[in-house]
Amino acid sequence: MVGAQFPPGRGDTAPLPRIPAEPSPPPPRRAGGPLLKIAGLVAVAVVSGLVWWMIRGSADETPPAAQAPAKEFQFTVTDGPVAATDCAANSYSQVKQFFTQHPCQRLSRALYTTASGASRALVSVAVVAMSTPEEAQQLKKLADTDGTGNVNDLVRDGTAKIAGAPKLADGDYLSRVTGSSVTIVLSAFFDGHTDEATLQRISKEALDLAPGA
16 A cells, blocks of 8 residues: 655655735724713813802802982081080089989080971080999989989080080980990971971981091
């Protein structure tokens, strides 16, 4: 039996033909790659900017300042302010007696005029500084009571000479305590004019004048 014949000089086994290797497929590219990253960064920047704007905007918002109510009356100084330290010498009746037992620290008095339509009013504003808030409250309670006297206004004690000045003790009365100080207001119309409601509004605004306080 004759075996298969191979060309001489090749050894025992015939070489197998080489099969070229197939190239590996490239890795799949992620859809959107760099563009998607850029878009994401832009979105983050926009959101961050919006959040910062909202926070900054809230911090910068300043509530509008409360406006003081408009004044109804214009006051003109007619006399004073006149300062003193002896309140007993510048008061009368039970209020005078109170000051002999509880001397004040300081007294400041002034006169003002104001107008309501064609009518003029004279206004006295006195500020009494006491030693303590308790004494200030006691003085107010006493002065608020009818028939107990008061601090002299500048017309009553003759300091101010105003032609046709009304008797302020017969007009409107109003007082207020602020700490250790008592503000006392008296107001009355010239020429016998009467208007209690208007005088009360005048006295209320005059409390804020507080000469020498």
